[in-house]
Amino acid sequence: MAARIPRLLLISALAAVTIAQTGCSSLFFYPDNQVYITPDRLDLAYEDVWLDTPDGETLHGWWLPAEGEPRGDVYFLHGNAQNISSHVLNVAWLPEAGYNVFMPDYRGYGRSTGETDLEGALHDAEAGLRWLGERSGNSQRPLYLLGQSLGGALAIALASEWVPRQENPGLTAVIADSSFAGFRAIAREKLAGFWLTWPFQAPLSWTVTDEYEGVDRIGDISPVPIMVIHSVRDGIIPIHHGLALYEAAKEPKQFLRTDMPHAGTFMLPEYQRALLDFMKGSAETVPR
Template identity: 70%
Template sequence: MATGSARLLLKGFASAGLALTLLLQTGCSSVFFYPDKVTYITPDRLNLEYDDVLLDTTDGEKLHGWWLPADAAESDPKGTVYFLHGNAQNISSHLMNVAWLPEKGYNVFLIDYRGYGRSTGAPDIEGTLHDSEAGLRWLMEQSQTNDRPIYLLGQSLGGALGIALASEWVQRQEKPPLEGVILDGTFSGFRSIAQEKLGSFWLTWPFQIPLSRTITDDYEGVDHISRISPVPVMVIHSVRDGIIPFHHGEALYEAANEPKQFLPTDTPHAATFVIPAYKEAVLGFMEGSPE
């Protein structure tokens, strides 16, 4: 009879085998998306004014977002930040990353991709790219953004989506233009990070190349980030990021064209804005002053 430890080990092998079977059958694009429907916190709990936003995509999904106006104490908002969140949970769990901006004079708009939070559908790479553009187009139509700078802030997965979106927006000369793009803890490409993660686990190591090839390489950030120029880009990455290694941020910065800034940080993944100095660096970037 197997011991308790042996049973746990066998169970682990079985689970890993099932995961590998699913990856071989379906490809591994699903590893990028871990949505849920839980409401962790709402803006009012943080004493923030907000409006619920529902917008329709051209392929029939309905997306939910929050509009956070700049603090009423600010007579004239400095601009608007469009926030694209990471791959897990939903906007309510990522809210703290931007909750500090209204007090600094910035409107904030954040959306959930399809399948996340109150948004309909199921996520995939093409769909979430579509959603990120739908959110930006909604934002550009709002009177509150007229004649005010608009910045894109993408964190982790949101940064990868943001690179694809911003590069196309700039190349198509869409109006109004983006004033800056901020990428926080972003991987250098969908296929490249998939291969790296698959190669780090013994069971999937032999399959890292064929499995990663099931993911499109049309949206590798290192291939597109240069096309955001002349819009300024700020790349933020932590030397202690245990999810997306530091070399991804270095690769994105190296591939970007001027004007660009690199902010090395020292926090866990997606925890940049717990440090006041990093907030100030981002404000300096948006307001056009050097770090």
């Protein structure tokens, strides 16, 4: 046993060094380029979208047009694993409800070029929103920013700068579903849950910037309405993260407590209706 303890400490130290060298990026990004399902297999019309980022990457995304006259546009930022083809089911119901959907892949995901990192993903989220603004032109349609899990954290960071700068297009509402209170906060929590990295949870979490912590930024989204969605059954990101975000948000705000697996909110029609009601109410109260 005495000989085994130093060996375990060595393994832990090697794991810590490996994670530190990547800046803990591996905790946030799990991309692949496999095609899981395409919108046409869900009887959805769609267009492939290609857009260039200011730093030279090319992002791939899908534009899902609304059925009939559009009620608004939804900009969807997906979670940290796989790519848009595994996340499309989360928004496949929105075109039938009358909403256009634009969903891009971050760099390194799917058919997008580059390698993933936090700063890059934040740049990609902004580039996608600017593309959507150009696509919409002078349209006065409501615009909703919807992010799930990692996408929710990116959405909060993006909106917290977009709204104070009064950028165009203006946001009608922001929705953060199954998201975490902050990048450094969730990094430390996940590191503490793994025995190899538990001894190094504090110093390793410091390699993650605290510049984009959601609880510090979500208040800057006001007066744009925000909905925070979180499940009591979320085994990936516990509900205390959602509650912390909601507490830090300013009015107008709404909390939707669900009972679904992580990021499985919109599998149930009742939660779809709750989101649609929030979106409709936001469009009626926010001047365009």
